[in-house]
Amino acid sequence: MFRRLTLIGLGLIGSSVARRAMQHGGIAHEIVACDASESVCARLGTLGIAHRVEPDPTLAVRDADCVLLCVPVGALGAVAAAIMPHLAAGAILSDVGSTKQSVLGEILPILRPDIAFVPGHPLAGTEYSGPDSGFATLFEGRWCLLTPPAGTDANAIAAIEQLWQRCGARTRIMDAAHHDRVLAIVSHLPHLLAFTICGTADDLAGETREEVLEFAASGFRDFTRIAASDPVMWRDIFLANREALLEMLARFTEDAQAMARAIRWGDDDFIVDKINRGRAIRRGLIEIRQA
16 A cells, blocks of 8 residues: 555554554555654564654655654644654655544645545554554454545545555544544543543542552452543543543533432333433443444
């Protein structure tokens, strides 16, 4: 697909793309890896998941026909601004950020007319980070949502779609604002709740706190897995998607208060209905193999 694919940011997502591209001969002839961390660059040389490791992003993007930004959304604008003058004419620029309106707001004002920008968001991940956390099958059967701005070259969109499909993902194109509202409820709010619940447990004093950790049931363990995610990345996501996230948090708060009233007044029907609706959602995820 590409002569040279440059990946900037080799954490979980970037290193997983690199591994897949190295294994799948149809993605790129050459993989160039770039990371701001000296230790990460040194580790990449040991892992052998790229043909070349280049710490300087302005050199890493030279002659690349596709550049994929895999950095936190809070750093994405600065990285894009640094590499923009050095991108090859006709190159395709993409990203993997979890918020899309903020990304478009950062990139479009500085985008060169000879560069196509196709924002993307692979809905795959784990609580781990760093170049050792990636694996080639991370995107298998998962969605990658693309939010290209109006007027984006159709061939560039098709190329990024094919990139993710060859990584094993399914693709869908949608409006950036719609993407941010959907992700606020299915991803950003659950992470906010997980961090908050674990914080509440951590604030419990003395023996009670120790028992919370010692006797944690599976429900609490699931929250701790989510809460183990990278703090810088999630801080950036919360702030970048604050309007949609706060809207969903307000709706959740109203629903939580309704459940509290049902428990207080013994409203069996309300409680059972909520539980059954949750079970139905879980069954739906299993049926479409997203569980």
